[in-house]
Amino acid sequence: MANLTDKTPLPGGFxxxxxxxxxxxxxxxxxxxxxxxxxxxxxxxxxxxxxAAAPVLRGKKQMETHADRIxxxxxxxxxxxxxxxxxxxxxxxxxxxxxxxxxxxPDPAQIFSMSTGVIGVQLPMDKLRRGIxxxxxxxxxxxxxxxxxxxxxxxxxxxxITREVVTDAGAYRISGIAxxxxxxxxxxxxxxxxxxxxxxxxxxxxxxxxxxxxxxSFNRVSVDGDTSTNxxxxxxxxxxxxxxxxxxxxxxxxxxxxxELAKMIARDGEGATKFITLxxxxxxxxxxxxxxxxxxxxxxxxxxxxxxxxxxxxxxxAAAGYSGxxxxxxxxxxxxGGVHVFDAGQPTKYDDAVATAAIRPKEIEVRLDLGLGEAExxxxxxxxxxxxxxxxxxxxx
Amino acid sequence: MANLTDKTPLPGGFxxxxxxxxxxxxxxxxxxxxxxxxxxxxxxxxxxxxxAAAPVLRGKKQMETHADRIxxxxxxxxxxxxxxxxxxxxxxxxxxxxxxxxxxxPDPAQIFSMSTGVIGVQLPMDKLRRGIxxxxxxxxxxxxxxxxxxxxxxxxxxxxITREVVTDAGAYRISGIAxxxxxxxxxxxxxxxxxxxxxxxxxxxxxxxxxxxxxxSFNRVSVDGDTSTNxxxxxxxxxxxxxxxxxxxxxxxxxxxxxELAKMIARDGEGATKFITLxxxxxxxxxxxxxxxxxxxxxxxxxxxxxxxxxxxxxxxAAAGYSGxxxxxxxxxxxxGGVHVFDAGQPTKYDDAVATAAIRPKEIEVRLDLGLGEAExxxxxxxxxxxxxxxxxxxxx
Numbered sequence: 001m002a003n004l005t006d007k008t009p010l011p012g013g014f015x016x017x018x019x020x021x022x023x024x025x026x027x028x029x030x031x032x033x034x035x036x037x038x039x040x041x042x043x044x045x046x047x048x049x050x051x052a053a054a055p056v057l058r059g060k061k062q063m064e065t066h067a068d069r070i071x072x073x074x075x076x077x078x079x080x081x082x083x084x085x086x087x088x089x090x091x092x093x094x095x096x097x098x099x100x101x102x103x104x105x106p107d108p109a110q111i112f113s114m115s116t117g118v119i120g121v122q123l124p125m126d127k128l129r130r131g132i133x134x135x136x137x138x139x140x141x142x143x144x145x146x147x148x149x150x151x152x153x154x155x156x157x158x159x160x161i162t163r164e165v166v167t168d169a170g171a172y173r174i175s176g177i178a179x180x181x182x183x184x185x186x187x188x189x190x191x192x193x194x195x196x197x198x199x200x201x202x203x204x205x206x207x208x209x210x211x212x213x214x215x216x217s218f219n220r221v222s223v224d225g226d227t228s229t230n231x232x233x234x235x236x237x238x239x240x241x242x243x244x245x246x247x248x249x250x251x252x253x254x255x256x257x258x259x260e261l262a263k264m265i266a267r268d269g270e271g272a273t274k275f276i277t278l279x280x281x282x283x284x285x286x287x288x289x290x291x292x293x294x295x296x297x298x299x300x301x302x303x304x305x306x307x308x309x310x311x312x313x314x315x316x317x318a319a320a321g322y323s324g325x326x327x328x329x330x331x332x333x334x335x336x337g338g339v340h341v342f343d344a345g346q347p348t349k350y351d352d353a354v355a356t357a358a359i360r361p362k363e364i365e366v367r368l369d370l371g372l373g374e375a376e377x378x379x380x381x382x383x384x385x386x387x388x389x390x391x392x393x394x395x396x397x
Numbered sequence: 398m399a400n401l402t403d404k405t406p407l408p409g410g411f412x413x414x415x416x417x418x419x420x421x422x423x424x425x426x427x428x429x430x431x432x433x434x435x436x437x438x439x440x441x442x443x444x445x446x447x448x449a450a451a452p453v454l455r456g457k458k459q460m461e462t463h464a465d466r467i468x469x470x471x472x473x474x475x476x477x478x479x480x481x482x483x484x485x486x487x488x489x490x491x492x493x494x495x496x497x498x499x500x501x502x503p504d505p506a507q508i509f510s511m512s513t514g515v516i517g518v519q520l521p522m523d524k525l526r527r528g529i530x531x532x533x534x535x536x537x538x539x540x541x542x543x544x545x546x547x548x549x550x551x552x553x554x555x556x557x558i559t560r561e562v563v564t565d566a567g568a569y570r571i572s573g574i575a576x577x578x579x580x581x582x583x584x585x586x587x588x589x590x591x592x593x594x595x596x597x598x599x600x601x602x603x604x605x606x607x608x609x610x611x612x613x614s615f616n617r618v619s620v621d622g623d624t625s626t627n628x629x630x631x632x633x634x635x636x637x638x639x640x641x642x643x644x645x646x647x648x649x650x651x652x653x654x655x656x657e658l659a660k661m662i663a664r665d666g667e668g669a670t671k672f673i674t675l676x677x678x679x680x681x682x683x684x685x686x687x688x689x690x691x692x693x694x695x696x697x698x699x700x701x702x703x704x705x706x707x708x709x710x711x712x713x714x715a716a717a718g719y720s721g722x723x724x725x726x727x728x729x730x731x732x733x734g735g736v737h738v739f740d741a742g743q744p745t746k747y748d749d750a751v752a753t754a755a756i757r758p759k760e761i762e763v764r765l766d767l768g769l770g771e772a773e774x775x776x777x778x779x780x781x782x783x784x785x786x787x788x789x790x791x792x793x794x
Contacts, residue, residue, distance in 0.1 A: 048719070049718040050717075050718040050723070050724050050726060051714050051715055051717065051718025051724070051726040051729070052718070052726070082711060082715070083711050083714050083715075083726075083739065083744065084743075084744065085742050087743075118709070118711065119711020119712065119714070119715060120709075120710060120711035120714070120738075120739070121744075227715075227719035228715065229711075229714075229715045229718060300697065300781075300785070300789070301789055304785070304786050304789035305789060307786060307790045308790020308791045309790075310790060310791060312515070312516070312517075313517060314477070314480050314515065314516020314517035314626075315516065317448050317480050317516070317517070317626075318446060318479070318480075318516060318624075318625065318626045320447075320448065321446040321447040321448025321449070321624075321626060322445070322446045322624035326447070327447050327448070328447070329447060329448040329449065329480070330482075332448070341517075345480070345482050346481075346482030346483065346484075347480065347481065347482065347517050347518075384697075385786060386783050386786050386787070388697070388701070388786075389701050389704065389781060389782060389783050390783070392697070392698055392702060392705070393701045393704045393705020393706075393707060394705045
């Protein structure tokens with residue numbers, strides 16, 4: 001698993017670009033284009049927010065009618081095209097049409113689109129059009145990094161990964177990009193992420209593998225508990241490698257890529273100074289472990305305590321208690337790193353200085369055992385800092 | 398409705414005190430005692446957190462066995478006596494026994510107790526004992542303010558109110574104190590609050606009126622979305638006035654007192670710079686309006702935007718969308734004060750400067766209409782500031 005820091009070739013048949021179109025106020029790259037030289041099988045998971053952005057509504061329809069012939073993805077940052085009514089729906093469709101003309105494709109529904117940025121503002125179509133035209137001229141198999149930069153909003157780092165999978169039948173590649181930072185609390189979906197592979201994978205398998213992968217990756221990170229209007233995770237398989245991996249093999253590779261991207265998102269959460277791995281063990285079910293983990297991962301009191309390096313474990317136990325899951329106070333045990341602070345409902349005789357030292361590193365592991373069964377789940381989150389407040393108090397300005 | 402700023406006599410037969418026992422690190426008053434000269438009828442609502450503090454577990458039992466003969470309440474700040482296991486349970490019972498001896502009462506279960514402060518630390522019983530002894534010596538009908546000070550943690554102001562209700566049968570009084578500030582997201586219960594009255598009210602009526610009042614007051618404020626381990630709202634009626642109000646009349650007075658105290662809590666939320674009244678209208682049911690309102694009131698993105706005076710209404714609509722309630726994006730309309738920014742799923746042609754001006758005051762009203770029915774709910778919350786992070790990053794130190 002190589003975390004790209006420089007140009008790396010995309011899976012066969014894919015090209016990408018990321019350009020400056022002037023939609024983001026900071027003048028950075030803001031339009032990404034990813035194109036396959038042949039039809040792709042596609043699967044996607046979307047936000048469960050009932051206020052879904054225009055490209056999400058369009059994308060859901062495309063997955064019903066064109067999941068076996070997607071050719072390209074346009075992504076813009078700086079404007080979410082959410083809460084934009086009829087004009088927003090028109091602009092999402094128009095985005096496909098602009099790209100279709102430029103890429104000389106038969107059908108605008110073969111172009112998937114995503115948007116991220118401010119809610120409630122209409123897409124600046126002139127800028128987006130110029131961005132798509134320019135991006136189409138700079139497409140290259142080596143340009144995935146530019147695309148990863150172009151989908152960033154408050155992210156401080158691009159999130160990109162490529163993995164080569166060697167099988168008995170030959171090798172195929174799988175690459176992904178993602179953006180996160182804020183409004184991160186996916187619900188059967190995620191922030192924006194596009195994953196492309198040259199493996200041969202049919203639409204039904206792609207759907208199943210994506211659902212499995214999303215559950216244990218993007219659905220297990222939280223930055224602020226806000227589920228976005230635009231969350232979209234898309235996977236495209238164009239089959240160019242000619243390699244047809246087994247279902248288990250492909251699911252494992254896709255899951256690994258999704259987990260790595262998800263962890264990058266938690267690590268780069270808005271204002272984050274700490275990356276927290278939260279293991280919930282001893283649960284009666286994975287669902288219960290996830291429910292407890294989500295309550296802890298979204299508690300402002302837990303997250304500010306980590307920021308302040310305060311080993312205030314009572315807040316973690318309290319969050320488990322209000323998670324809505326059937327925890328039993330007398331069975332809970334908690335560890336900060338290797339320091340056992342709470343044992344079956346009773347505080348241990350730990351040394352506060354040792355517990356505090358355990359949460360001082362930039363990467364922390366916390367384990368809560370529910371004492372109810374054998375199921376577990378791992379979640380990833382970050383702390384809640386002054387910078388989170390600064391970033392989000394002035395996001396539009 | 399008079400918001401006490403100085404000493405005011407308690408309802409007949411009640412005396413109160415608040416003293417320094419050295420439990421709080423800042424050296425402020427930290428032990429409150431409220432005593433009735435005769436048995437009180439009592440009702441209480443408690444946190445729904447499955448990790449309930451020792452005094453909550455004890456209090457629930459008392460309400461089953463002694464609801465018709467409560468005589469006193471001891472409250473300490475600085476230590477929550479939560480996640481304290483067997484020793485914590487013993488200490489909660491011991492608190493009742495200490496007060497029973499001092500007040501010369503027959504049964505320790507006639508003394509209700511509450512705790513607030515750091516979780517996971519045992520009560521310093523020597524200090525608490527000295528506090529109870531000293532408080533019992535300074536009991537006075539004029540000392541409710543001292544008691545309100547003594548239950549504060551990160552509150553910046555005491556929360557106290559007295560109301561006189563004149564009925565055809567005569568007048569009675571109702572007084573209340575509360576503490577809030579952080580870990581404020583009640584769930585069929587509240588932070589700490591004690592309300593006392595000299596009206597004649599039976600236990601069943603007291604229970605019903607308290608439940609009704611809590612639903613539209615303490616259960617409609619949120620500071621940070623964290624439901625505490627210690628939330629307790631207690632009402633005591635000693636009947637000393639001899640006045641027996643009608644059920645409707647008593648419920649209305651109790652509700653008014655609870656709403657005023659709840660608003661004081663939102664107004665004084667940790668680090669709060671703005672007090673936000675959130676009206677959800679046009680809902681299919683009150684429960685739906687409450688659900689949507691809670692999602693908005695707890696969204697860190699909404700709350701930081703208010704702190705930054707950013708009229709980023711898309712975040713409010715997005716929070717409604719992920720609330721879990723069956724909202725329809727195309728029917729939502731939103732107002733900041735008098736400024737209509739979103740109309741049935743479409744942005745209006747508002748002036749951003751006017752919308753920003755509408756959220757600049759310290760007290761803001763936001764209305765979201767769901768377009769689904771006639772039900773509504775009003776909630777109260779505050780913004781999310783740098784100071785919230787500062788306060789909670791260093792709470793124990």
